[in-house]
Amino acid sequence: MAVENITMPQLGESVTEGTINSWLVKVGDHVEKYEPIADIMTDKVTAEVPSSFSGTISELLAEEGDTIAVGDVMCKIEVEQMEQVEATDDEINEEPPLLTTNRNDDDTSMKKRYSPAVLRLAQEHAIDLTIISGSGRGGRITRKDVERFIERGHTGEVNQEAVTEQTPSPVYERMAHDIEIPVKGVRKVIADHIVKSKTEIPHAWMTVEVDVTNLVNYRNKIKQSFKKNEGFNISYFSFFINAVTQALKEYPQLNSTWAGDKIIQRKDINISIAVAKEEELFVPVIKQADEKNIKAIARSVNDLATRARTGQLTNEDMQDGTFTVNNTGTFGSISSMGIINHPQGAILQVESIVKRPVVINNMIAIRDMVNLSLSLDHRILDGLVCGRFMARVKEILEQTSEETANVY
Amino acid sequence: MAVMTYIEAVTLALKEEMLRDKDVFILGEDVGHKGGVFRATDGLFKEFGEQRVMDSPLSESAIAGVGIGAAMYGKRPVAEMQFADFIMPAVNQIISEAAKIRYRSNNDWQCPITIRAPYGGGVHGALYHSQSVEAIFANQPGLKIVMPSSPYDVKGLLKASIRDNDPVLFFEHKRAYRLLKEDVPEEDYVIPIGEAAIKREGDDVTVITYGLCVHMALQAAETLEKEGIQAHVLDLRTVYPLDQEAIIEAAKKTGKVLLITEDNKEGSIISEVAAIIGEHCLFDLDAPIQRLAGPDVPSMPYAQPMEKFFLINEDDVERAIRDLAEY
Amino acid sequence: MTKNRHQALGLTDEDVFEMYRLMLLSRKIDERMWLLNRAGKIPFVVSCQGQEAAQVGAAYALNKEIDYVAPYYRDMGIVLGFGMTVKEVMLQAFAKAEDPNSGGRQMPGHFGQKKNRILTGSSPVTTQVPHAVGVALAAEMDDEKIVSFVSLGEGSSNQGDFHEGLNFAGVHKLPVITMVQNNGYAISVPLDKQIACESVADRAIGYGMPGYTVDGNDPLAVYEVVKQARDYAISGKGPTLIEANTVRLTAHSSDDDDRLYREKDELEAMKKQDPMVTFVKYLRDENILTEENEAKLHEEIDKLINEATDYAEEAPFAKPEHALKHVYEE
Secondary structure, three states: OEEEEEEOOOOOOOOOEEEEEEEOOOOOOEEOOOOEEEEEEOOOOEEEEEOOOOEEEEEEOOOOOOEEEOOOEEEEEEEOOOOOOOOOHHHHOOOOOOOOOOOOOOOOOOOOOOOHHHHHHHHHOOOOHHHEOOOOHHHOOOHHHHHHHHHOOOOOOEOHHHHHOOOOOOOOOOOOOOOOOOOOHHHHHHHHHHHHHHHHOOEEEEEEEEEOHHHHHHHHHHHHHHHHHHOOOOOHHHHHHHHHHHHHHHOHHHOEEEEOOEEEEOOOOOEEEOEEEOOEEEOOEEOOHHHOOHHHHHHHHHHHHHHHHOOOOOOHHHOOOOEEEEOHHHHOOOOOOOOOOOOOOEEEEEEEEEEEEEEEOOEEEEEEEEEEEEEEEOOOOOHHHHHHHHHHHHHHHHOOOOOOOOOO | OEEEEHHHHHHHHHHHHHHHOOOEEEEEOOOOOOOOOOOOOOOHHHHHOOOOEEEOOOOHHHHHHHHHHHHHHOOEEEEEOOOHHHHHHHHHHHHHHHHHHHHHOOOOOOOOOEEEEEEOOOOOOOOOOOOOOHHHHOOOEOEEEEOOOOHHHHHHHHHHHHHOOOOEEEEEEOOHHHHOEEEEOOOOOOOOOOOOEEEEOOOOEEEEEOOHHHHHHHHHHHHHHOOOOOEEEEEOOEEEOOOHHHHHHHHHHHOOEEEEEEEEOOOOHHHHHHHHHHHHOHHHOOOOOEEEEEOOOOOOOOOHHHHHHHOOOHHHHHHHHHHHHHO | OOOOHHHHOOOOHHHHHHHHHHHHHHHHHHHHHHHHHHOOOOOOOOOOOOOHHHHHHHHHHOOOOOOEEEOOOOOHHHHHHOOOOHHHHHHHHOOOOOOOOOOOOOOOOOOOEHHHOEOOOOOOOOOHHHHHHHHHHHHHHOOOOOOEEEEEEOHHHHOHHHHHHHHHHHHOOOOEEEEEEEOOEEOOEEHHHOOOOOOHHHHHHHHOOOEEEEEOOOHHHHHHHHHHHHHHHHOOOOOEEEEEEOOOOOOOOOOOOHHHOOOHHHHHHHHHHOHHHHHHHHHHHOOOOOHHHHHHHHHHHHHHHHHHHHHHHHOOOOOHHHHHOOOOOO
């Protein structure tokens, strides 16, 4: 004797359950195979369900009116002899092997396979990935591992072994015909300053694209007369410094310095500008730039650049900068990542103005476009405030036109 | 608010739109007296009469083509294909005609037709009552393809489809018809076509899918939550044109993406989703994009073991999410 | 006094003169388009030549203020009869922005103009048949007493949509007139390789509707049968199938060379049946056409076509990026 289950059949293609209208058998009844045992109603059909076995009904698992899911047991039946049960698909189908590989904590084969997301985060936050331990398969460092590491302010999950391990300075041998240039003077100062900035400040970057067509038209229009009247050039750069200065007034967070346990927000807006001279790089400062109009800024730029090139800058000229605007566009660059002028909070690169096809109102127009790239000290600043600052600079520049601007 | 099955939500949406707008009418095989082979138009013949719930001859191209003509005239036909598998004779009408009417007439004519069709497997429907056909239509600008995953979405999206002034293919999953139940508001509401929806928030793995597979993904996500794995589930709802913004945002959220369809894998909707993510999210990806789909065989076989083999199920989904979480 | 043929049909002398004017206009526009094509100015022509009588006869029997037409690519006579202007036809030939059919998106012959109730058409043949049935169904739902007229070639009558559309119209007794213009060729395949029955009209019985075969070279005969079919439809009796036997005087299109499959004498014989010859003879015999008014008519039409050609040639193309517009409602 064996007990078999009779399950709710699927009566109709979309049917997932059936309701027992009435039982046609009761416990103890003997039924032949294919004899009806219940009247079942579904959304699609009403039908009598036959028994799949010959035997005696031993248990009814549902009341009349109950709704049972397709495949669930309706009743049990004691069969006289073992039926030659056809193999069910469960028996045919072996469980497929688990796709997941077994975790092996010793496996570190993936430790140095970095995903694009991990590399980007590491770069943005100047993180040395060798000091993070990975929680992914094969010891892989996951994006979440890096995000957690950043959240904990660089202090968590440090792999001591990796930290204490001293990476020896590489030794580079001079090959025949190579030239050796000793590093000293201004080059050495620049190098030290940049290394300090790059290792100390966790840099993050952001670039916006600005349509300066109107500004270009305006400046081209007044270029000749301005030069004639004032005796010096009115450069695009002055308009950019003016816009940055105005925006800094509204977002003073960018005019700040990291001071270990505090952030110092500067009252004065002193704009450092980079002036290159062959092997040297000077960064003189336009003091209280926010109190100057475009003409005055243009005069300062002109004056400082001339003195830099003729070696007449004083120490004082190069002190007290609070924010740097760098005219990388002069070199034809259209995208660059500036290194912050330590100990300032940010630097803005003004790239080349180029004519590009731009979609306006679903039509293609030729516009004068410029990229502005901001590098920021991520300890002081976040994406949100920088985004707003950049949007403001963009807005000021895009609104600059003959109708709205006045260089005087 | 009443608990309603997926198919009851279809019937309700049709009824409400027919009451709201006299230009809405239904056309298809067995939609009248019988109320549809799945009972989607149950009771409508009685309520609205023969002319507005019209039994058509057994001819799919005419169902689509006559509907298109009526739509050009100014009606809002809802044409029913008895099974998505039988839409093939109407493909010329749908792709050469409906999809192109606005474009080819330079906006002079329009074709506000909704074509409903039950799709999907797991119902012992064999090769010709199990297919997913959306990919065939999913590179036809001019068409919109909607595939709801829940009774609530069915009502809002079907109403939006009927009111839309362009042709909409509305695919309903047969197995969802009576499997899925939830509260559906009695009041009038529409869900905008073209917008995907986040059905579950999570930060470990992003699952992007549509139709009945959303249900599987949500069930798997619930199980995995106990293991500490949080799945983020995006329901595409409209599979053409795709909601690129929502896809990109969801993919960036976790950097680990699982795409699921019940359809054959190659050339499927999720292949296009993968391409969008590939184009836009490189620097946010933390694992290779994974696709979970049916095998590349012509259709689903009848015999149960083979049908089961073809179909993806909750366990497959669960395994695939876990696999990505551990990557 | 005995009535002549057109008076017997209730048509005035002015009516038949106007019918001739439309036929001549269709023929002359078509001839101009071939010239423009061979001069390299427009890439494609598909002709109405030989079928003008059937088209104009049918258009004249319909109510051009309320009826809908779903024409096929040769139906110059139908669309002119339904109000499309010469200028608009030429704008389509040159694919200019102002073309009301498609704004330069479709090939010539793919008509469509909502304000004149000309349904937009495509290149896959016969798809317009179910559309016309749908229009008739919709109009009936709104209790509008109109007919929906659809036209196609005999080759197209072998397509599934012909069967599905006519069967639907027959079952629901819809006010649809289907006119098959049988010009004897589906591109190069002759009629005896297209259908096995005597005539296309024989198929009507299978759809439970009357079927008529008519001499498509005689505009008055076509007018008569279409008028009868219209009255039949308007009175609620249902659809009619009409086969109008015509001739095709040109190659299938500007990309076809019919000398490959058609004997020269066959074409010469056809030219004798050309409605432009036979109908002119009738009008002259009835004194409706005189040397004087015929010359004047030719002059007027030539002037109209010259002006329309110049206008269309000078007209601007749509902007390239206009290709992105109107995929969906905007």
